[in-house]
Amino acid sequence: MNGAEKKARFIAPDTLIGKRIPKMDAPEKASGKTRYIHDIDLPGQLYGKILRSTRVHALIKSIDTAAARALPGVHAVITAADIVNQRPIGVAKDHFPLKTDKVRSLRDEVAAVAAESEQIALEALKLIRVEYEDLPILTDPAEALKPGATLIHPEPRQPGGQDALKPSGPVAFTGKPDNVAMRFDYCHGDVVQAEAESDVVVEDTFKLHYVTHCCMGVSGMIADFDSSGNLIMYSNTQVPFLHKREFAEYLNMDPARIRIIQPAIGGGFGSKLDIYPFEVICVFLAQAAKRPVKLVFTREEEFISSPTRQPVLLTLRSGCKKDGTLTFRVVNTLHDNGAYTSWGATTPFVMMQTFSSLYRVPHCDYHTTAVYTNNPYAGSFRGYGNLQATFAVEAHMDKLAEAIGMDALDFRLKNAQAQGEVTGQGMEFDSCGFKECLDTAAERSDFRRKFAENLKNRNSSDPIKHGVGIASMLHVGGGAKIYPSDGCGTILKLDDFGQVTLITGASEIGQGSETVLSQLVCEELGLPMSALTVVNNDTAITPWDVGVHASRTTFIAGNSALGAARLAKAKVLAAAARKFECPASDLDLRGGHVIKAASGEALIDLPRLMRNLHFSDKAELVMTTFYYEPPSSYQDKRYKGNVSAAYAWASQVVEVEVDTETGIVKMTRITAAHDVGRVLNRLGIEGQIEGGVVMGQGYALTESLIIENGVTRNPNFRDYKLVTAPEIPEIDITFIETMDGEGPQGAKGVGEAPAICVAAATANAIYNATGVRIYGLPFTPERVYRALHGKGEKLVPLTAKAA
Amino acid sequence: MNEIEHYVAPSSLEQAAEYLQRSGEVTLLAGGTDLMPQSQSGKLKIKRTLMNIHQIPELKGITIEGGEIRIGALATITEIMQSELIQKHLPILIEACDQFASDQIRNAATLGGNICNASPAGDMLIPLLVLDAEVELASKPNGSLTRRRLRLTEFFVGPGKTRRAPAELLEGVRIALPPPHHYARFFKFGTRPALDISTISIGIAGVLNTGTLSNVRVAFGAVAPVPTRAPRTEQALEGRHLDAAAIDAIAAVARDEVKPIDDIRATAWYRKELIHNITKRMLTHVAQA
Structure with missing residues (x-):
């Protein structure tokens, strides 16, 4: 029998899409083999430590570092005076990494040390003497707005002369005439007219608190200069390409000389989107010491000096008609910016979307003032303002429904967005499973029956009351066009063993992106997951990507990977078509082989075909590149535009038991229905939803960074209470697959979505259980108990003028 | 350094x-x-x-000797939790162990450490107080090993402060075997079921006889500088038939007896409310027992 007569082999169609695929990094992580920044040591490396302010707001009169410099083992001690032309960092360029004349919050960096061990570095910090002169402390954003309030960023006094504000330039150089960091004003329609035409109007003030990310891996980096003066940073950033450019600016370097390598990142959740002083300081130390410097936070430092979720005071006024049609919303918010401006100040970009577009609102006014105070500063955090906005919106959906005597679910269904709608803000919903989410979550939780039953039992003698609440969310699910590009590049390499290297700009921060991207490529190339290797952590290798934010990676990087895979597939099939002398359209890739598309008959295995290609007289490599830019648009100056190529929807029903004698709220069940476009990795997406729900649970019930007079009172896991395993309720997850036309295999982003409506639904559930609505978070036992006994916090409404 | x-x-x-x-x-x-x-x-x-002190054999073990249970200072929370002797005679200690921190901490933390740390919120201290435990202290003042016993109620003098002299070592605790019909319960209130410091805790013990408790001992945690017995509440409860009115009255005495403070975990007002409401709840269980 010769080869030609070998029995034909047929490969049946199969798919990876929707399967439960373990994360590629799971075995490494579970076995403790993953190398985080903590595990990396470079030869000759020194250890950096930062001296932080001991005052909340003060002038720095003098810094004496002589004793620290003299300590054996110390290689560098730096203060602002040692850095020539220090550039301000951050979203508003109002922040010097090393503070010059003033400290504005307790986390502020005053000096830094590089030494041969952490112990020596810590000892050296103790030897640095700083003389301060206290300034009045501003920790209430409302106070900070009052005329005559102490200015957090006044114009720096000129050496011999008058104060005169310069019209342009970074805040850190020119100062601010008031404490306003940023303002946002949005409107569509005519809210005055709409209010006049409303049958019911409600107004409430909500207070959202400080929480922080609590990544398992604390912040850290290593800065290393090579002998040519090129900077290599081992960094946990979520946005390596943006940071490369920004670091170049701060360090006055050519961006081409900066390379960022990301070791495995122990969680991001938005915390690693901005550049923080410690990162720049670490580079300064490496420059000063002429040695690599590693700077890793302690857990206390992580709590004290990491960004927080944006705390918000918010007054919402909403109206509707008797038939249940929403008429208008007016929103005024006061953001406590903290001492410096990071991404927290810009959360209105997302917040206003929820107010204007989650439900059909014909008239909407939205105003935010972000105000400087001496508190810790707020950054970006999974959900990006949407948890705060949804908390208020969904409280009003319940209140309005109750006011007109309409069923809470019917009221929502009546006003819910549907496919094809364009909102007042210009968002276009090409796929929209909102109503299916509402129906599914309600049905699977038996919402209507439980809601009615709980109302009846409100006044029973049992101190334990049962409640059920529903809330929904809208979030970008197809990227967010806010940078010069919202794109991502991919390089795909097929080698002579049929192995594929996926080189992607998209970073893995624990969310499972490398697995889902590999899956998309394998699906396209008919390969098993084991054929894929992902390279995604080195700016010298990977193509550009804007970064991990805005729930964009599966959608944007997925489309990019898919684009590269399709090019590779075309190339491989073209080669096979030449070899087998048939049209490429008759062929396909499946099970590691080129097959006949019609019959599934295997013609040649991929490794053999690849070697034929590589090692011939017309040698050819299969390497493809693809850059995907989503078809979204920038917002105009009035914040209108279709910023995302797709939008994600979800409804969640939270069930609680409220112990009215202690105030403790126990979550018993969460029913989540998410429009995710399409499920790619079922195991991965379930993990995303579960993790997000638990993060939302912490925001709702237990987590609170307690800041008193600018001091973080609970910088530890004993007193900052994350949810622990026994409290996690049963989570019932249903995916609504709307098959988004632009999404990779129909998928939309889901990273932030699950955390967004838990607190809002919990508030509604507590109200259902007890008849008491609580306007501030978190629902700790004492806050709930006080509210149940008429001793809740009284919140002063914000007027447009005050905000 | x-x-x-x-x-x-x-x-x-x-x-x-x-x-x-x-x-x-x-x-x-x-x-x-x-x-x-x-x-x-x-x-x-x-x-x-x-x-x-881990290698000192005298500090180990859980034994029964002459009508007393002796728990060595080095007994871990896990050991106590798994001890059949404790399960049989002093189940209230198991209740406390079950709410003590996390598995990892229970595996390492010792009873002696919990006692000598003298936290007002120490989880094991409230049950030990209502069991009227005694601490056994060893020292060698003049060349020979000497022991003294002290009632736990007298041992604590302030947060982190005890009557243990610097030259003394806590060897263990001794607890008289409870009489027949002994009833003892512990309740810890925190914001989460694991890894939490008590907002307040309550221990109630006594001899149960058709809805009344006699030889009553009540102790409260996290409401004073030290874990403390509550004599006024005990007096109000002693031998009293536990109908609804009596339970209300006793709970009110408890609320008035404690002198908590405001801290980041709770306000004094809320702690007093909890003492009242949970005492009431626990006594309702006694009445139904």
Whole structure:
């Protein structure tokens, strides 16, 4: 029998899409083999430590570092005076990494040390003497707005002369005439007219608190200069390409000389989107010491000096008609910016979307003032303002429904967005499973029956009351066009063993992106997951990507990977078509082989075909590149535009038991229905939803960074209470697959979505259980108990003028 | 930097007591679950000598001797939780163990450490108070090993402060076997079921006889500088038939008896409310028992 007569082999169609695929990094992580920044040591490396302010707001009169410099083992001690032309960092360029004349919050960096061990570095910090002169402390954003309030960023006094504000330039150089960091004003329609035409109007003030990310891996980096003066940073950033450019600016370097390598990142959740002083300081130390410097936070430092979720005071006024049609919303918010401006100040970009577009609102006014105070500063955090906005919106959906005597679910269904709608803000919903989410979550939780039953039992003698609440969310699910590009590049390499290297700009921060991207490529190339290797952590290798934010990676990087895979597939099939002398359209890739598309008959295995290609007289490599830019648009100056190529929807029903004698709220069940476009990795997406729900649970019930007079009172896991395993309720997850036309295999982003409506639904559930609505978070036992006994916090409404 | 100059790990109680007698500058290390975070945060300064007492056999074990249960100072929370002797005679201790921190901490933390740390919120202390436990302290003042016993109620003098002299070692606790029909319950209130410091805790014990408790002992945690017995509440409860009115009245006495403070975990007002409401709830269970 010769080869030609070998029995034909047929490969049946199969798919990876929707399967439960373990994360590629799971075995490494579970076995403790993953190398985080903590595990990396470079030869000759020194250890950096930062001296932080001991005052909340003060002038720095003098810094004496002589004793620290003299300590054996110390290689560098730096203060602002040692850095020539220090550039301000951050979203508003109002922040010097090393503070010059003033400290504005307790986390502020005053000096830094590089030494041969952490112990020596810590000892050296103790030897640095700083003389301060206290300034009045501003920790209430409302106070900070009052005329005559102490200015957090006044114009720096000129050496011999008058104060005169310069019209342009970074805040850190020119100062601010008031404490306003940023303002946002949005409107569509005519809210005055709409209010006049409303049958019911409600107004409430909500207070959202400080929480922080609590990544398992604390912040850290290593800065290393090579002998040519090129900077290599081992960094946990979520946005390596943006940071490369920004670091170049701060360090006055050519961006081409900066390379960022990301070791495995122990969680991001938005915390690693901005550049923080410690990162720049670490580079300064490496420059000063002429040695690599590693700077890793302690857990206390992580709590004290990491960004927080944006705390918000918010007054919402909403109206509707008797038939249940929403008429208008007016929103005024006061953001406590903290001492410096990071991404927290810009959360209105997302917040206003929820107010204007989650439900059909014909008239909407939205105003935010972000105000400087001496508190810790707020950054970006999974959900990006949407948890705060949804908390208020969904409280009003319940209140309005109750006011007109309409069923809470019917009221929502009546006003819910549907496919094809364009909102007042210009968002276009090409796929929209909102109503299916509402129906599914309600049905699977038996919402209507439980809601009615709980109302009846409100006044029973049992101190334990049962409640059920529903809330929904809208979030970008197809990227967010806010940078010069919202794109991502991919390089795909097929080698002579049929192995594929996926080189992607998209970073893995624990969310499972490398697995889902590999899956998309394998699906396209008919390969098993084991054929894929992902390279995604080195700016010298990977193509550009804007970064991990805005729930964009599966959608944007997925489309990019898919684009590269399709090019590779075309190339491989073209080669096979030449070899087998048939049209490429008759062929396909499946099970590691080129097959006949019609019959599934295997013609040649991929490794053999690849070697034929590589090692011939017309040698050819299969390497493809693809850059995907989503078809979204920038917002105009009035914040209108279709910023995302797709939008994600979800409804969640939270069930609680409220112990009215202690105030403790126990979550018993969460029913989540998410429009995710399409499920790619079922195991991965379930993990995303579960993790997000638990993060939302912490925001709702237990987590609170307690800041008193600018001091973080609970910088530890004993007193900052994350949810622990026994409290996690049963989570019932249903995916609504709307098959988004632009999404990779129909998928939309889901990273932030699950955390967004838990607190809002919990508030509604507590109200259902007890008849008491609580306007501030978190629902700790004492806050709930006080509210149940008429001793809740009284919140002063914000007027447009005050905000 | 680390300022520990000596590390000692005596292998007998004699050796340890001798060393302590010679030098007062000693920090004792048992499970380390309080010592490590407190020294890291600067709340506690480790003295010149760190003495690891883990290898002292006399401090180990859970035994029954002459009508008493003796629990060695080095018994871990996990050991107590798994002890059949404790399960049979002192189940209230199991209730407390079950709410003690996390599995990892229970595996390392010792009963002696929990007692000597003298936290007003110490989880094991409230049940031990209502069991009228005695601590056994060993020292070697004049060449021979001496022991003294002290009722636990007298042992605590302030947060982190006890009547243990620097030269003394806590050897263990002794608890008289409870009489027939003994009833003892513990309740801890925190914001989460694991890894939490009590907002308040309550222990109630006595001899149960058709809805009344006699030989009553009540103790409260996290409402005073030390874990404390509540004599007025005990008096109100002693022998009283527990109908609804009586329960209300006793709960009110309890609320008035405690003197908590405001801290980041709770306000004093809320703590008093909890003492009232949970005492009431626990007494309702007694009435139904």
